[in-house]
Amino acid sequence: MDCLFCKIAAGEIPSKKVYEDEQVYAFYDIDPQAPVHVLLIPKAHITSAADITPENSAVVAHIFEVAARLAKELGLDDGFRIVSNCGDIAGQTVKHLHFHLMGGRPFTWPAG
Ligand code: 5GP
Numbered sequence: 001m002d003c004l005f006c007k008i009a010a011g012e013i014p015s016k017k018v019y020e021d022e023q024v025y026a027f028y029d030i031d032p033q034a035p036v037h038v039l040l041i042p043k044a045h046i047t048s049a050a051d052i053t054p055e056n057s058a059v060v061a062h063i064f065e066v067a068a069r070l071a072k073e074l075g076l077d078d079g080f081r082i083v084s085n086c087g088d089i090a091g092q093t094v095k096h097l098h099f100h101l102m103g104g105r106p107f108t109w110p111a112g
């Protein structure tokens with residue numbers, strides 16, 4: 001499959017790894033929107049949050065566990081934001097489920 005994040009998870013395209021296990025790969029965003037901006041992805045391809053099902057949702061819980069641990073390790077003690085853009089209207093540019101973990105600055109709400 002011609003998927004950028006599948007290739008990054010497989011090591012076929014280089015990235016700055018933050019964490020990896022059998023299910024999850026985490027790496028620094030190439031165009032950071034905050035002092036800390038990490039992407040967490042399932043290694044198995046899921047297109048977006050709209051494609052989470054009872055069969056594949058366990059990895060999502062695992063990603064949030066990893067995100068909480070990474071937030072601590074990266075010093076985001078004051079808080080952080082986790083975002084998953086789903087579909088073109090929400091600004092999803094890479095069609096492989098990913099969670100942005102961002103911190104190190106204040107965030108406004110509602111998001112634009
Ligand atoms: P989206 O716009 O789909 O929510 O998020 C995709 C993210 O992937 C963007 O923040 C973008 O900067 C990041 N990105 C796109 N291509 C690459 C790449 O080749 N390497 C890395 N590390 N990040 C990428």
Ligand code: ZN
Nearest residue numbers: 003006045096
């Ligand atoms: Zn993929």
